[in-house]
Amino acid sequence: MIFLDIANLVEFGEADLDGRPIAEYLEKIEARELGFYDLHKQDTSAIKKFAAKSTHEHIVICGIGGSSLGTICLQQALTHLYKDKKLHVLDNIDPVMFTELEESIDFNKTLFIIISKSGNTPEILSQYAYFSEKAPAENFVFITGKSGKLREAAGDRTIFEVPENVGGRFSVLTPVGLLPAALLGLDIDKMLEGAAHMREKFFSTDVTQNLPFTLAQIQHKLNKPVTVMMPYSQKLSKLSDWYSQLLAESIGKNSTTGITPQKALGVTDQHSQLQLYNEGPNDKLLIFIEVTDLGPELPIPGKSYSFNKLLKVELDATRKSLTQNKKPNLTIKINKVSEQSLGELFMLFEASIAFLGEFYNIDAFNQPGVELSKKLTREALDL
Ligand code: PA5
Numbered sequence: 326m327i328f329l330d331i332a333n334l335v336e337f338g339e340a341d342l343d344g345r346p347i348a349e350y351l352e353k354i355e356a357r358e359l360g361f362y363d364l365h366k367q368d369t370s371a372i373k374k375f376a377a378k379s380t381h382e383h384i385v386i387c388g389i390g391g392s393s394l395g396t397i398c399l400q401q402a403l404t405h406l407y408k409d410k411k412l413h414v415l416d417n418i419d420p421v422m423f424t425e426l427e428e429s430i431d432f433n434k435t436l437f438i439i440i441s442k443s444g445n446t447p448e449i450l451s452q453y454a455y456f457s458e459k460a461p462a463e464n465f466v467f468i469t470g471k472s473g474k475l476r477e478a479a480g481d482r483t484i485f486e487v488p489e490n491v492g493g494r495f496s497v498l499t500p501v502g503l504l505p506a507a508l509l510g511l512d513i514d515k516m517l518e519g520a521a522h523m524r525e526k527f528f529s530t531d532v533t534q535n536l537p538f539t540l541a542q543i544q545h546k547l548n549k550p551v552t553v554m555m556p557y558s559q560k561l562s563k564l565s566d567w568y569s570q571l572l573a574e575s576i577g578k579n580s581t582t583g584i585t586p587q588k589a590l591g592v593t594d595q596h597s598q599l600q601l602y603n604e605g606p607n608d609k610l611l612i613f614i615e616v617t618d619l620g621p622e623l624p625i626p627g628k629s630y631s632f633n634k635l636l637k638v639e640l641d642a643t644r645k646s647l648t649q650n651k652k653p654n655l656t657i658k659i660n661k662v663s664e665q666s667l668g669e670l671f672m673l674f675e676a677s678i679a680f681l682g683e684f685y686n687i688d689a690f691n692q693p694g695v696e697l698s699k700k701l702t703r704e705a706l707d708l
Pocket of ligand 1: 389390391392440441442443444445446449492493494495574692695
């Protein structure tokens with residue numbers, strides 16, 4: 326269950342958040358025929374079957390951007406829920422990553438998951454070309470779209486498909502995120518349940534229920550050039566990376582609109598970024614993520630408070646300091662870090678981006694800037 330605390334927006338209050346016709350915006354979103362909000366209905370039996378059969382010692386994911394950030398987030402957030410499977414995510418092509426990885430894996434006992442929605446991303450095709458010379462052909466599985474070079478390379482080996490109408494950065498709840506999660510032993514049904522729960526809110530025309538709409542309205546109305554995501558949970562630090570891509574690629578359009586994502590971590594960045602947030606330019610919205618249940622209390626010897634309490638007091642103090650300095654901030658509260666709450670959070674942010682795109686009157690679902698750089702790379706190398 327997610328709760329949105331918007332008491333500290335400073336520049337306007339809750340009462341200013343009604344008036345926009347949710348139904349009309351929902352109609353516009355539906356007209357785009359997107360798939361990201363219907364993924365709870367997908368058949369996951371093939372994913373589960375594949376995961377149950379896998380006996381590999383290591384799993385290497387070759388994917389970049391939307392094809393890796395969701396998995397990195399899940400891997401980091403849910404370590405307490407899975408056994409020690411060695412998952413390596415290769416989301417770069419710096420040669421050192423390959424040589425270091427090779428030192429730690431046995432190619433015969435490693436599963437390679439090659440992920441590219443377009444199937445044509447040069448980095449991923451190159452990673453595949455590299456590993457296909459080293460590991461047995463049957464150790465590869467592919468997650469890709471209907472066409473593209475990766476699909477051709479897969480031949481008759483196992484392919485999981487990314488639905489056409491789900492863009493890369495919205496694909497964490499497709500096989501892109503679900504297959505690695507299932508291989509780790511995570512409960513993917515719970516993730517989809519969480520997403521379905523938030524989807525209901527997304528389609529509610531009651532503004533008090535529609536958290537994605539409220540969040541998008543705040544970002545749009547405040548019109549701050551920067552959104553800082555600051556989870557007070559070590560486990561959620563990679564959620565900010567996932568959200569950065571979602572916000573940056575979806576809203577940065579036409580040389581006119583854009584919100585710059587900034588990542589911060591409580592309490593760590595109180596001691597590195599907070600001075601700027603408190604006394605620097607008033608160009609930011611701070612989004613705190615608070616986890617109510619941080620696990621069993623960890624007492625501090627000789628103190629009357631635990632680490633759990635100290636972290637909460639520090640979050641409160643940070644919030645108060647910003648509010649005193651008239652810097653708008655809001656808090657997203659979740660009960661605990663779990664498959665369910667991650668599913669809810671993914672859907673909350675994806676749906677809020679869909680509204681935000683409509684508010685700015687842009688296509689939040691394309692990425693021509695990214696495609697241009699891919700095209701220029703292909704041209705330069707004659708790929
Ligand atoms: O959101 C997007 O579409 C992009 O950022 C992609 O995720 C990224 O470029 C990787 O593309 P692909 O999955 O096609 O290899």
